Amino acid sequence: MLAGCVTINIYFPAAAAEKAADRIIDEVWQLKDGAAPKAEQPGTAPGEKK
């Protein structure tokens, strides 16, 4: 029983990690004060040329 408890694998909380990453990126890149334009599209076509 104890061994079972110890080997429990806790799943990685992906959504919480994304939220945490975004909060830190906001701070580091100062995205909250509107200093930088929003660039929220992860799926934008890579071939796009400005």
Next chain:
Amino acid sequence: MRTATFMIAVLAMLAIVLPAPALGQANLDINTPAINSLQRSMQQRHTQLAPLYASGAVGLTRDGNVALRDARAVPLAQRQQVNALIASENQDRAALYREISRANGHPEWEADIRATFGQRWISRAQRGWYYQNASGAWVRK
């Protein structure tokens, strides 16, 4: 009565085994002195890195780091300084990923944290900045 006591004992054991953030989809704790100071240091460095992202000299890698993409975009006299800037940034980033996983009681999450950041830095980058795509090629956003 006995079952109730047993259940409480089991719950208590689970509470010990599972740290709070793992129960449900709670927020990750990012409010520690180490994380805050890394954040400040990276924020200060960003004023120097931003023009390098914009010129394409430096790009965002898939693994949550930054790298020299185009040395020719940097005058020879400044190359050493830019390389040092990149090295310090990557050092802070590595420490950040490690600290977040540790602060939440799961050092083994470090690689997942790094991968998550790798995606988020890229998806929140400004238009015109360069990032590495899945095959490792540089792409202009």
